[in-house]
Amino acid sequence: MSLPPGAYEALENALGAENVCDDPAVTSGYSYMWLLYSTHAQSGRYRPAAVVLPGSTKDVQTIVKIANRYKFSYIPVGTNLLPPTIPARPDTIIIDPKRMDKILQIDTQNMYAVVEPYVTYAQLQAEAMKVGLTITVAEAGAQVSVVANNMFQGMGGTGHKFGYNRGILGCDWVLPNGEILYIGSRGNPHAGWFWGDCAGLNLKGLLRADSGHCGGLGMVTTMAVKLFPYPGPKTFPVKGANPDFKVDFPKDLFRLNLIKFPDRKKLIEAMYEIGHAEIAAAVHEEPASMVLSGASPSVEYFWEKWPEFMKQWRNVLSVTLIGFSSPRQVVYEQKVLDQIVEELGGQYIREDSELWRIGEDNIGEQIRTGLSNRLFRVAGDFFVIGGFGFDSIDQSYKMSEEYMWPLIEEGQRKGHFIPDDTHNDWLNSYQLGHFSETEPLIFFEHDLDAGATFITSYMKTIQEALKRKMCTTWPLGPMNYIAGPHMCNYHELVLNIKRKLDPRLTSNPDYPVPQQPPG
Amino acid sequence: MTEKVLAKVDYLKPLPDMPYDVVMAGRREYHERVRTSLADIVGNDRITDDQQVLERYSHDKSFEPAGRPSFVVYPENVEQICRIVKKANELLLPVVPASSGTHCYGAAIPRMGGVVIDLSAWKTIYKIDHRNRATRIQPGVTYDELQRALESHGLRALFPLLPRKDQSVVTSHLEAQPKLIPEFNYSEPIYTAEIVLPSGDLFRTGTAAVAPPEANKTDLIGPWGPGFDWNRLYTRAQGTLGIVTWLNIMAEPLPTREKLFFTPCNSIDQAAHFTYRLGKKWIGYECFTLNRAALAMMLAEHGPDEYRTIKENAPAYLQIFCIAGLKRFPDERIAYQEADFFETARECNVSPSVQVPHIPRAASFFATHLRQCWDRDVYWKDMYKGASAEIFFITTMDRAAAHIAALQQEAIRFGYDPSDIGVYLQPIENGRAAHLEFIIPYDPGNAYEVRRVKDLWINASEAMYRLGAVFTRAYGYWADMVNRCNAVQYATARQIKEILDPNNIMNPGKLGL
Structure with missing residues (x-):
């Protein structure tokens, strides 16, 4: 893994030697992440040729221009959560924005923040809460990059109220040719950051999709994101210390409801009714494994509690009410929710019960996700069997029942997937129930056999969806060649745009769609 | 010094050129050939090159220069559109889609000629999906037509302010006309779309991509992808990237009860401050602000004298705010929001009322017109002088005062009475941003005034841009x-x-x- 002659020196000269590194002890850290089965099985994975740390948009432009001059590829990363951040070919450098970690502005009046790519949700939300605002935090965890998550999906725990994939405002985007494309209101040098749609052709459409361009079209170096009203305390109200902590929001403004329904169909009906009534800030079906792993201070605790907990925690809907205008809103919304629950035969989990004690941190998770790393403790590896295909709540249920759970059960029979949420997904409502996505969780050991079962099943969810004319799981990278021919050949349009904007294929070359289908 | 020798030119020798009658015959032959090839696709009765018809499509209400199409076609189905577009590629023939009856901003003027594809007769409402709060419609469906259909299913369309009777809902959504309800979720109201690409191939966005609607087993709700966010790329593209043949869009629960409140404000800053506060409370539905000129344009039924009287009596700015109840406990919903609304009003030192002081018919007007097209022949913006120029853009509410002051300065510079300029401030996404619109009435029969207002319009647009206006709908x-x-x-x-x-x-x- 080495760069063309002269390239390393050029990077050092531009950034300073302290911000360029090809020491294998460092670069090895950028060649691993969980889930590489999904994208690197054919290509193999590589240690990057170097890691560079830009300090500014200008630095990023220079790196991109050097890459074009010396003809090597680069991957812009955020906080390195997903496979597209790992090289799938040699002689690739990583642009790590660790030094670009500043919140540049919070506009309280117009509810947005301007951030650099290494700003995390936890960092931004902490500052926003001080001025009565918040953001919907990625459910991958509050430790992830705000910029990267918004470009990928922008999903979050309070998406029922705050929406999904709608967070991007003005941006500075370094294109694969090194020029800066100003998105939205940034296109007018007098306007600032407040608006995301471009004057003229709306090129913001190339930044967002069902999973973004994954660094395949350059790097966004500064982004304004939407913030939302927040009526709570100025600091996140947490008591205790990890692993034993509780959140403590004022009950007159924040109210968690955990509701058991007789079956999943009733739960789905409740989600629709809540959406039609336009109440609540967060609405999720919560599977037992997720709730218990989040509440478990140790893996031993999880397995000790699991046999009984999985029987008790079935078809549970978590509904968080927030009084944005006043406590009166919570009182009203609770009355509506009570009526819906009664009509559909649901039962509230009582606050003095063991189930409540385990599940009550759900409200904190929705507002600032912090327990997602605990999911890995259950078996070593974790993901979802497929899902993410965004459509209606009904569609989520159909996808889950028709082909996702049968695939999970197949994996369980092989002894690879544990434990069993018994047809309960993590099913999320977005934008007051206008959209939904479902994620049936799977846990598996970190070995090649189990990984192979996972990725095979994941690919099958795409094939099953296409066969049934339903919506598919995210097709990342090479998977687009499976979905594209069945979906108006979108992959060809994407590929043509990639070739036009990145003719030397320097910017994460295999994303958003590789040049060739997998062999 | 050498004497110059003049070139000898034989002016009598015929130029090596085609005879003009042959040129003309060639043009006619080309025109006929194009006509025939288009008629082969749509049928002879669905294509016209009648000069009067072509003239109607050659200009609109804007200041944009005219441009006449060679043909107008009225295709019957999507297959015909695909074939027309493929044929147009062969002939390098410009294709201009049109769906609304009245065009206002130059987007449908065929500046380079070609063929206009008129879809205003495509009026099918394919589906009203109450469960998923969606409706799939063709481009010719108007707001009144859609609203009537939705109401029978307990739903409502997301209305802009008083759309024209012949305004296409699809075009309005594609052009991102601001909606009256500044709810965060409604700024992107398109779920999925079918598009005839410039290649003539058919493309569908979001979950519609997986199969045509009749074979598709999704609910056509998922808007993202596939690949890129095509809905966003095609929004405001003015037909430059293809022809949309249907949209599946949001439709919202129809209120069971509602209450309107009118808040007079002394300044736009006062209205903006109050609206900011309400946005953060996340209450109410329709919310917007008009200045006295805009209000008078809407309410005057009997000509300029009544306009002036209303304008004299109206507050400088009037915020209109609607609180509504849905199916469950509607009175309780209205009650809590009303309490929070008045609490906020007290904090902002404003005094909302259910009536507009000195203008008694305003309340009933808005009660009936928030979900209705403009129902008179002369559009409200044209009521005062017969025509109007519009300047609109996206900004933030705290910049509105600076924009208004700059526009008034420009008006004075061009000898135009600034008090006659209508102002419409529409908050978007809980007040995070705003659509600010200026309406400049003029007499279309007065050439001097037309020229003066056009100069004002250009200079004021530039001034707004310099103040940070974002012209997302970049017409002409x-x-x-x-x-x-x-x-x-x-x-x-x-x-x-x-x-x-x-x-x-x-x-x-x-x-x-």
Whole structure:
């Protein structure tokens, strides 16, 4: 893994030697992440040729221009959560924005923040809460990059109220040719950051999709994101210390409801009714494994509690009410929710019960996700069997029942997937129930056999969806060649745009769609 | 010094050129050949080159220069559109889609001629999906038609302010006309779309991509992808990237009870401050502010004298705010929101009321017109002088006062009475941003006034831009204005256009493309 002659020196000269590194002890850290089965099985994975740390948009432009001059590829990363951040070919450098970690502005009046790519949700939300605002935090965890998550999906725990994939405002985007494309209101040098749609052709459409361009079209170096009203305390109200902590929001403004329904169909009906009534800030079906792993201070605790907990925690809907205008809103919304629950035969989990004690941190998770790393403790590896295909709540249920759970059960029979949420997904409502996505969780050991079962099943969810004319799981990278021919050949349009904007294929070359289908 | 020798020119010798009658015959033959090839697709009765018809499509209410199409076609189905577009690629014939009856901003003027594809007769409402709060419609469906259909299913359309009777809902959504309800979720109301690409191939966005609606087992709700966010790329594209043949869009629960409140304000800053506060409370539905001129344009039924009387009696600015109840406990919903609304009003030192002081018919007007098209022949913006110029853009509410002051300065500079300029401030996404619109009435029969208002319109647009206005709907002159200041955006947009439309047949010239 080495760069063309002269390239390393050029990077050092531009950034300073302290911000360029090809020491294998460092670069090895950028060649691993969980889930590489999904994208690197054919290509193999590589240690990057170097890691560079830009300090500014200008630095990023220079790196991109050097890459074009010396003809090597680069991957812009955020906080390195997903496979597209790992090289799938040699002689690739990583642009790590660790030094670009500043919140540049919070506009309280117009509810947005301007951030650099290494700003995390936890960092931004902490500052926003001080001025009565918040953001919907990625459910991958509050430790992830705000910029990267918004470009990928922008999903979050309070998406029922705050929406999904709608967070991007003005941006500075370094294109694969090194020029800066100003998105939205940034296109007018007098306007600032407040608006995301471009004057003229709306090129913001190339930044967002069902999973973004994954660094395949350059790097966004500064982004304004939407913030939302927040009526709570100025600091996140947490008591205790990890692993034993509780959140403590004022009950007159924040109210968690955990509701058991007789079956999943009733739960789905409740989600629709809540959406039609336009109440609540967060609405999720919560599977037992997720709730218990989040509440478990140790893996031993999880397995000790699991046999009984999985029987008790079935078809549970978590509904968080927030009084944005006043406590009166919570009182009203609770009355509506009570009526819906009664009509559909649901039962509230009582606050003095063991189930409540385990599940009550759900409200904190929705507002600032912090327990997602605990999911890995259950078996070593974790993901979802497929899902993410965004459509209606009904569609989520159909996808889950028709082909996702049968695939999970197949994996369980092989002894690879544990434990069993018994047809309960993590099913999320977005934008007051206008959209939904479902994620049936799977846990598996970190070995090649189990990984192979996972990725095979994941690919099958795409094939099953296409066969049934339903919506598919995210097709990342090479998977687009499976979905594209069945979906108006979108992959060809994407590929043509990639070739036009990145003719030397320097910017994460295999994303958003590789040049060739997998062999 | 050498004497100059004049060139000898034999002016009598015929030039080596084609006889003019042959040239004309060639043109006629070409015209007829194009006509025949289009008629082969749509049938003889669905194509016209009647001069009077072509004239109607050659200009609109804007200041944009005219451009006449060679043909107007009225296709019956999507297959015909695909074939027309493929034929247009062969002939390098510009294609301009049109769906509304009245055009206002130059987007449907065929500046380079070609063929107009008129879809205003495409009026099918394919589906009203109450469960998923969606409706799938063709481009010719108007707001009144849609609203009538939705109400029988307990739903309502997301209305802009008093749309024209012949306004296409699809075009309104594609052009991102601001909606009266500043709810965060409604700023992107398109779920999925079917698009005839510039190649003539059919494309569908979001979950619709997986199969045509009749075979598709999704609910056609998922808007993202596939690949890129095509809905966003095609929004405000003015037909430069293809022809949308249906949209599946949001439809919301129909209120069971509602209450309107009117808040007089002394300044736009006072109205903005109150609206900001309400946005953060996340209550109410329709919310917008008009100045006294805009209010008078809407309410005057009997000509300029009544307009002046209303204008004299109206407050400087009036905020209109609607609170409504839905199916469950509607009175309780209204009650809690009303309490929070008045609490906020007290904190902002404003005094909302259910009536507009001195203008008794205002309350009933808005009670009936929030979900209705403009129902009189002369559009409200044209009521005062017969025509109007509009300047609108996206900004923030705290900049509105500066924009208004700058516009008034420009008006004075051009000898126009600034008090006659209508102001409409529409908060978007809980007040995070705002659509600010100026309505400048003029007499279309007075050539001097037309020229003066056009100069004012251009100079004021430039002044707004310099103050940070974002002209997301970059029509005509505005496209040149924004492109000249954003070179990389313009160059990248041209690259995207070249990929999707290499022959540049789709509405060429619009957006500067």
